[in-house]
Amino acid sequence: MSVPGGKKDLWLGLDLGASKILAVLVEEDLSLAGSLRTETKREEGPERVLDRALGLCRRLEEEGGRAKGVGVGFAGLVDPGTGAVRSSIMLPGWEGFPLARKLEEALGIPARADNDATAAGLGEFRALGSPPGLNMVLLTVGTGIGGALVLGGRLYRGKGGLAGELGNTTIEWKGRTCWCGNRGCLNTLASGSALSALARRLAGERPGSLLGQKEEPPSLPEVAEAARRGDEAARLAILEGARALGAGVANFINIFDPHLVVLTGGVTGLGETFLEEVRREAGKRAFAEAFEGTKIELSRLGDMTGAVGAACLAMEAARRGGSRP
Ligand SMILES: [Zn+2]
DSSP, X not given: OOOTXXXXXXXXXXXXXXXXXXXXXXETTXXXXXXXXXXXXXXXXXXXXXXXXXXXXXXXXXXXXXXXXXXXXXXXXXXXTTTEEEEOSSSTTXXXXXHHHHHHHHHSXXXXXXXXXXXXXXXXXXXXXXXXXXXXXXXXXXXXXXXXXXXXXXXXXXXXXXXXXXXXXXXXXXXXXXXXXXXXXXXXXXXXXXXHHHHHHHHHTOXXXXXXXXXXXXXXXXXXHHHHTTOHHHHHHHHHHHHHHHHHHHHHHHHHOOSEEEEESGGGGGHHHHHXXXXXXXXHHSOHHHHTTOEXXXXXXXXXXXXXXXXXXXXXXXXXXXXXX
16 A cells, blocks of 8 residues: 555566566556566577566666566466466477466566456456446457456466467368467457468468568558558458457357447557447347447557556555465
8 A cells, every 4th residue: 555645565577478577567556657578489498588578677776666566467378376387389398487486486476377368358348447346358459369268357367377268169060270279260260460361371372562561471560551541451461350359249248248349459450440349249249139249459559559558467465465366
């Protein structure tokens, strides 16, 4: 708790993803005291990646003040009890890595670790003012799709902390093979990487496309920019990705009858056209009675959702007196 008129309590949050590490220093009310980001360089392995994350934390503390705790959202399955990584498709080589313990030892403050999308779900919930009884589905749509569930005003983790793997739910049961080994997951159709691959294919069929004829799929910002300039391949890829995501969202609406579906991650840069198409497709597929009154929105915290949510993990742990979730 902050002393009125005194120095505010500060919390560190880390979003450790496949391509970038984002670190934030926030106050209890989630106002930002600082933020830094760097590349993950995942090929260098856990110890080097962790060193880079620690570097960001130390710089934030030097500039903003000492934190009371640190939380990390990790792009993989994490045991929220021990704070150790269970597995990760995005960050290979982290199996069993004691992420929370390493952070605690290096920074000398209590640390908590959880799945990155779960952390984002908590961040969004807190940014909304923790409405009692809220039912919310959050999707982080970046390289892959992660998910978090807030049910009855509480983060729902499932029996082992693995709940909310919404990107690995089947949309096409005989579809393309997903990273997880299953076929036809939502990931294979609606993730940022699926959308980029589709944009490359569509550009290949259109010699004049602004996306060119490169071997590498275009990045999401490149697709967004080409679509803004009227490129047909980019525009079609965005619509197709949005419709696939809308089909997934319709499933989640029928399952959870939520008040709110929140989208965050790289696709949020695709703009209002993307969001409108997600809404339209979800509306066509979900039960009208469930769809009615369900808001589908972009995250209030932009791409900081995961990092701010990670800081919230540390705050919540301190509030519980250090006990694990
Ligand atoms: Zn999958």
